[in-house]
Amino acid sequence: MKRNIDWSDLAMLYKEVLEDMIFQFGYRGIKNKKPVIHTAGFSALERAFKALNWDDPHYLPEEGYTCEVVGCMEKDTAGTHFGILRGNSKLYLRLCSFHYRLSCCALPLPPIKQYALDREAKRDSITNILPTGVC
Ligand SMILES: [Zn+2]
Numbered sequence: 001m002k003r004n005i006d007w008s009d010l011a012m013l014y015k016e017v018l019e020d021m022i023f024q025f026g027y028r029g030i031k032n033k034k035p036v037i038h039t040a041g042f043s044a045l046e047r048a049f050k051a052l053n054w055d056d057p058h059y060l061p062e063e064g065y066t067c068e069v070v071g072c073m074e075k076d077t078a079g080t081h082f083g084i085l086r087g088n089s090k091l092y093l094r095l096c097s098f099h100y101r102l103s104c105c106a107l108p109l110p111p112i113k114q115y116a117l118d119r120e121a122k123r124d125s126i127t128n129i130l131p132t133g134v135c
Contacts, residue, residue, distance in 0.1 A: 018048045022058075028075040035060040035073050063115045067096035070111035074098065082109050090128075091120050 026037040026045055036057035039045035049056050060066075067074045074096035082093055082103045093116060095103060102110075123130055 015052065018052055021045075022048050022052075029057065030073045031057055031059070033073060035062060035066050035075070062113075067099050068093045068113050068116035069095065069099045070113055072096055072099060090123070091116075092123075
């Protein structure tokens with residue numbers, strides 16, 4: 001029995017697969033003070049970028065792809081509460097490895113990007129869970 005293939009769904013699946021591969025194996029950097037992902041000259045990544053019609057490097061949005069400390073554009077590598085008293089912190093932040101290491105010390109909270117503060121303000125005060133659709 002022949003299956004009907006929905007080519008638009010298949011194209012979307014391929015796009016998502018290529019994006020997943022790029023985000024797993026691509027190289028992160030900063031260009032013009034903005035986060036980017038690039039191929040570093042690896043041919044499989046170059047082909048994936050080309051298939052998606054992405055420039056190399058490809059600019060990323062700051063929100064969701066960078067550390068949430070003001071002025072830092074490094075890749076977020078950890079999600080954590082800031083500070084030595086982590087359990088008492090209401091803010092759950094995405095931090096780069098440098099700011100994560102700082103978060104382990106008894107240092108005051110550095111300035112945090114507004115979009116992260118806005119997101120954290122939406123957490124349930126009892127469960128500390130974000131509402132559906134907020135990430
Ligand atoms: Zn950082």
